[in-house]
Amino acid sequence: MRRELERIDIPGEHEARDRTWSVVSGAFAEREPRPPERHRLRLAVVIAVVAALLAAALSPPGRAVLDEIREAVGVEHAQPALFSLPAEGRLLVASDPGVWVVDEDGSKRLLGDYRDATWSPFGRFVGATRANELAALEPGGDVRWTLARHGVSFPRWSGTDIDTRIAYLVGRRPRVVAGDGTADEPLCSTSSRRAAAAWRPGAGFVIALLTPSGAVRVLDLDG
């Protein structure tokens, strides 16, 4: 059985291997391995600082100092940074640690270390990018599919209830993929500026891109 399975001819196997190696070696070159010794040292310093603070807070003089600080800055009366949204709905927020979904009541969920994100047209999914990956996730964080691409950015999701597409950049090359992660292809043969494309609202797939010279180029993908 094994010999039979290994004999099956797979179209484009060698080209696929070369393309994959180029992506994998690129990702490897960008990774920053953390020296373990320094990591351990940093951890020890953090533990020592936390222990010192704890000791200070638990001793009577330490508690007095903390009380004074609290009184001076009014920490007890301060509002939490974000306690509720001013209107119904949810927010998608990108920050240094990654992309968050913020619910109406202010509760937040970190989806992962993504750099940029987009809602699907009906807000049921999130398209998100990090250095080498475009992913479709549920707002709860479950990953539905991923696409490995080197240097991916600026995802923008559009469509109707029967067909959706995500436009994104790989480097400066605009691409488009169906909402299920299939039919991934170049959006056009030319490059664009490193800026998000904009879909025309409503039915159809008309998209505007910024060309390297600064002009706006409009494409009808079904035209």
Next chain:
Amino acid sequence: MRAGRDERAHVRGAQRGSASDLEALFRIHWPRAYRAAYLVTHDAQAAEDIAQEGFLAAVRALDRFDRRRPFGPWLHRIVVNRAIDWTRARRLRAEVELSEALPAADHSGPPSDDLLAALGRLPPEHRAVIVLRHLLEFTPGEIAEALGLPRGTVNSRLRRGLDSLKDEL
């Protein structure tokens, strides 16, 4: 035994930043990872993406990887699980149809031989256990662990899958 020692040396080298060690791991494991993904998905583009994602996951987890564990089974487990997810998620394109049951994988492109065609007629979960057992040489216990299934389910899927293949061929 020698292969295991070599592999551990390559993992150690890659963890220290050696691109040639990473390339050695890639050359050893990519063909089977890609083939396994293709045999489950029956889609060359998807297989390429899935194998690529498996290696990218490996690169991301390299610093945390325990060198005492074999690299290949760890990678193949990621790849086969992603291939199953992919076949189940094909209908995500129409967002409103998400909650509907997903069909068996669509067979895009002509099958290159009878075995491939017969495999394509099996449900993806059955394809996956056959690929894990007979291409990647996992034991039924390892398959159960990799797919999060009871061992009895793995054995029955293997039996039914092989019976179907025998009937087809």
